[in-house]
Amino acid sequence: MPVATTRPLVPGVWAPIPTFFDANEEIDVPTFVAHTVRLAQAKMNPVICGSMGEAHHLTNEERTTLIKAARKGLDEAGLNDATIIAGTGVGSTKGSIQLSKEAAEAGADFAIVIPSGYYAGALGREALKQYFVDVAEASPIPVMVYNFPGAAGGIDMDSDLIIDIAKGSSNICGVKLTCGAVGKLTRITAATTSDEFKRDYPRRNPQAPFLTLGGFADFMLPTVLGGKAHGAIMGLGNVYPHALAQLYYGSADLLNETPRASLAEMTRLQGLASEADWAFVAAGIAGTKYYLQQTRGYGGVCRLPILPFPEDKGAKLLKDDRVNQFMEVEKKLEAQAKGSKVNGSTNGH
Template sequence: MAGHTNGVNGVAGSRVLKPGIYAPIPTFFVPDTEDLDLESFAAHVVRLAKANVRPLIAGSMGEGIHLTHSERAVLIKTARKALDDAGLPDVPVIAGTGTGSTRETIELCHEAAAAGADYVIVITSGYFAGALTRDALKAYFVEVAEKSSLPVIVYNYPGASGGIDLDSDLITELAEQCPNLCGVKLTCGNVGKLTRICATVSEQSFVDLYPRKNPNAPFLVLGGFADFIVPSAFANGHGAIIGLANVAPYTCARLFELSAAALSDRAVLAEAQRLQGIVARGDFTIAKASISGTKFLLEKLYGYGGLPRKPLPPIKSEAAQALWEHQHVRDLVQIERELSGKL
């Protein structure tokens, strides 16, 4: 089946942005050369999509900061073709496009659209963090949203943005004033902030008063860690974008499904809480091993993963073995194998 074609501003033919679990897909590299390993990348995108986990390309886990403009475009095109060829043409592709300057960020947004992305996610520019006032930060996202040819997700990640942490008031203001914004990812891990934002944007009054430019792109509030998916659901959040979904896609998707179902059926809440505990412990342990640890686990589980791009170092062998043998990881792998039918 042929892939859809994005139209002006991503409206015509764009795929629907839905609540759920999204994974920042790692970028895999050929050993020695560090060229893109597109075969492993395509296989991984499809593997996760079949587990109901949607892809985010060239994000933090994808080492977007280590990629050239042309490599980003190749990855987007590869993901789109892989999904279409696998009979998954309705799965959207989100691309990371945030960079140092407003100008280059907008350029990357246009390039992502041309390559076949449906949405973009833009991290706060943090190199000159000390000079960026609240007004400057707001102006950055307003201009990017106005000029991007695709709907934009705000990416709040203080650890990769010079410590800049957008507050709930600013994010809510941006959501109200920028109809081309379609969500926020909170890798600050602040559940209170998520609750405050959802108290505005998850209400029907917000939908009525502040319609989106693209009707297929509602404003979603997404967590950036896997350890508060259940609390997020009960705060009227919309899921998460999480690196853990690369390692345990069926588990993370099931946890979201149970969390959403528990809102109307308390009989499934206990199972959602049990699964949340396994996921939270696994996420806490694996996140400390960063990108190299995730790639090591993918190598162990699926036969591909490899190394990050230099200067990011690989995980040390002792640390890798300890990670694999850690009880939190073993518990997560066990439940993933059960849910994926591997046992």
């Protein structure tokens, strides 16, 4: 029987953390931890060993090393409530179960599992459902379904299948949709938040309800405002953690009777986020690392065979108006956060 996580799964925003490497392609744990903590301080929780984290190129030992280091770093920074979602999907059901157990022991609160695309042609609806149900039933932590056709050999699960998977195991705690299908997101949310679903298919862990999360930043406002998304896991969160947290929590605030945020401001932020997201989707993992290297002083390259980001493309990315306009918002909010922290410390004395 899966054990209860000590941290609740609540709507919010997460960033899939890159795995940083040194010149010998060994994992750079200190840089990884520092980046993870910096994002969590901006209310951007970490997803470790996901697609952005080059999990396919990591050993199980490296994955658990990163999870342990992240938990230790977050706790030491006073971020004990920051939840860790860890990628545990590998080729086989047996392997995914084993990795989920290792991730739980290392300090992960939740697992996110992608189906293997190696035998995509042999994985029909029945096989996919059984895969997720078997992994979830054996996992000591709740499991999130990861639908990303681009990283799963083209496997694109529809809303009916994902809802069926959710009904198949009470230890399934949500889905991340990196397919960009808003209609799918809407249908899944409607089904899994209904009174009938909650009555007939209660979650095993009451602290881990079923959440529907987007995989991009470009449609957060309309889906959150419509009550159809519980947040997102976004690669863009590595670059703009403060701005995207502002977009999510400000959008959610608009649903209150007396919102502090304005629709006009959230609409402006959404427009800027959508433009920046499009630029970084094209840049990919290597481009994101290049940008971090140039603007933050760390990032480095990917583990081969992913090649370094070309310098000519990097120069264009740094000059891209879409990137820089949203960065103006990020820098302003980051400065405000630092100022509040300093003032708070001063007032404490």
